Amino acid sequence: MRRLIYILPLLVLAVVAAFFFVGFNRDPKLVPSPMIGKPSPAFSVAGLRGNDGTVANATYAGKVTLVNFFASWCVPCRVEHPLLMELSRTKAVNIVGVDYKDKPEDALTWLRQLGDPYGVIGADRDGRAAIEWGVYGVPESYIVDKAGVIRYKQVGPITEDVWRTEMAPLIKELSR
Template identity: 45%
Template sequence: MSRTAKFLIPLALFLIAVGFLFKGLFLDPHEVPSPLVGKPAPTFQAPVLSDASKTFNSADMKDQVWLLNVWASWCGACRDEHPILMAMAKTNQIATYGLDYKDTDQEAQAVLDTNGNPYKTIATDANGKIGINYGVYGVPETYVIDKAGVIRYKQIGPITEEILLTKIVPLLKELQR
């Protein structure tokens, strides 16, 4: 190494660090990607919201592509997301199932009664156990599950129109083929 090149090492290291820092500006340190993507979705059975006599069994979902949307009446961001879910429900193309996370039936039902119910069925997870198995850490969260019961995508935080059109819909089309 020539004598001058040696003195360029600190600058080079610094510039590499800058490259990473720059990239870091566009990453979200709060988002924790799920290790469950690409793995079989945990199966669960849970009482159906406002109708505890019925049970939702995730195993029954085999051979169809479905969305599991984790939500709660106490969650503000869920209310922001709600219109998008309603729009999705209107198309009749997307099967959205709800998981009412750490909530009471009365409060959850009240929200649905006022804002509308976009879900085919809503399973309840009063103590948050199913949530833990799915690695839920902040509601709303949405899982796209394929015909084989494998989680193909996880949306952390509310689904926005952009995410719906650029990520979820193309994925669903591919999976439904």
């Protein structure tokens, strides 16, 4: 029993070490979103392209949708773009784009050069809609279910890996 006292500091150290080991391996840039499980916030922005019309919650009602915040000035968005093109080509999911704090002409040029994967695109010029969604950087993507509830949030570009292991299975399940 007395011996146990001497082992105690070692045990405490082990617990603290484990705590830091896990803690320091987490990316502090990834902030957990309180929006998951909540209805997507009410927002309404002008369309980016001529035929887009106003983009609001009603735009994607009843469909499992990927809401993607992007900008032409955003470098990681370029990284993500080919994957979005692929999703658009295979019709994997309904994609709504929100162009964040961008000049419409820049965004249109960007889409002309790289391709346009979006069903509709809203132009959030002052970034207000993005704040309603809890966006703190682009790109950010949300999966919204048929009832309009946010089910998933991806901060930063969607990678092949994240798409395959997390997002695609969820979308499949939600589409049932």
